[in-house]
Amino acid sequence: MGFPGTWMTESESMVYRVVPKCACSSIGQIMFYSDHGRYFDGDIHDSTSGLHKWSQEASQSPIEKTVRSHNALTFTCVRNPYARILSSFFDKIAGIQRNGKRYRGNLVPQLMQRYGVDVGSPENNFAFDQIASFRRFLLFARDTIRWRRPMEPDIHWSAMSGHISTFIVNGGRYDQIFFTEKFNDGMQKVLNAAPTPVKLDVNDVPKFNESEGHGPKRAHKVSEYFDDLSRHLIWEIYKKDFQLFKYDFDNPDNKFPKGEVDINEVHAKLGR
Structure with missing residues (x-):
């Protein structure tokens, strides 16, 4: 089965389990920049070099090795x-x-x-x-x-917990899970903890919203x-997404989570 939907920097500084519709364009571009000091010219989903992706055959062995040895900071991002x-x-x-x-x-x-x-x-x-x-x-x-x-x-409307669980079930472990709604804080924590070749401040990152303006x-x-x-x-x-990632089911207009993600609970409940 391996690790579908997983991206990794070429420097192996960080591993990211993609969850569609949760700022993945921005995260991919930040990962690319943290290695190369520049953003990918175009939609990061179209890149075929400069960023390891499980969908690229040559990337599978390095991703698998790094994930199984847990040698890189590993994270994902969720959304209401x-x-x-x-x-x-x-x-x-x-x-x-x-x-x-x-x-x-x-x-x-x-x-x-x-x-x-x-x-x-x-x-x-x-x-x-x-x-x-x-x-x-x-x-x-x-x-x-x-x-x-x-x-x-x-993949764009299947549950986040489903995407996140395949990574755990196949032998991966997350260090951080942060919220799209608190993107800058969460992404900066990842960057601060990962040994990236190029340092960057998330506040300086341009907006990468590949879906905007098409509808x-x-x-x-x-x-x-x-x-x-x-x-x-x-x-x-x-149901699992609301419970594990602490979002407010009772008030659809409250986009913010009601608490922090308990990483141990996520591994326990999604690793079965």
């Missing part, structure tokens, strides 16, 4: 589940991707046909009922996660997208 699934919807379903097309080709037409999801288009300035369409998308996301129908769950802007506050049924579905899908 309400905000994360909303971001997935606006980026992957309602937005146009970097290649100018819809995400996964026929996924959006399939959602329109089977679930009645409407996401507008650039031609009508993405005019659609965001709340109704999001709730229908949420039903689809739950179906993919619960029954793997009408397709396998997508509609969220028109309502978070809680307005989640009625009783939606919140029931969210709990069904992300």
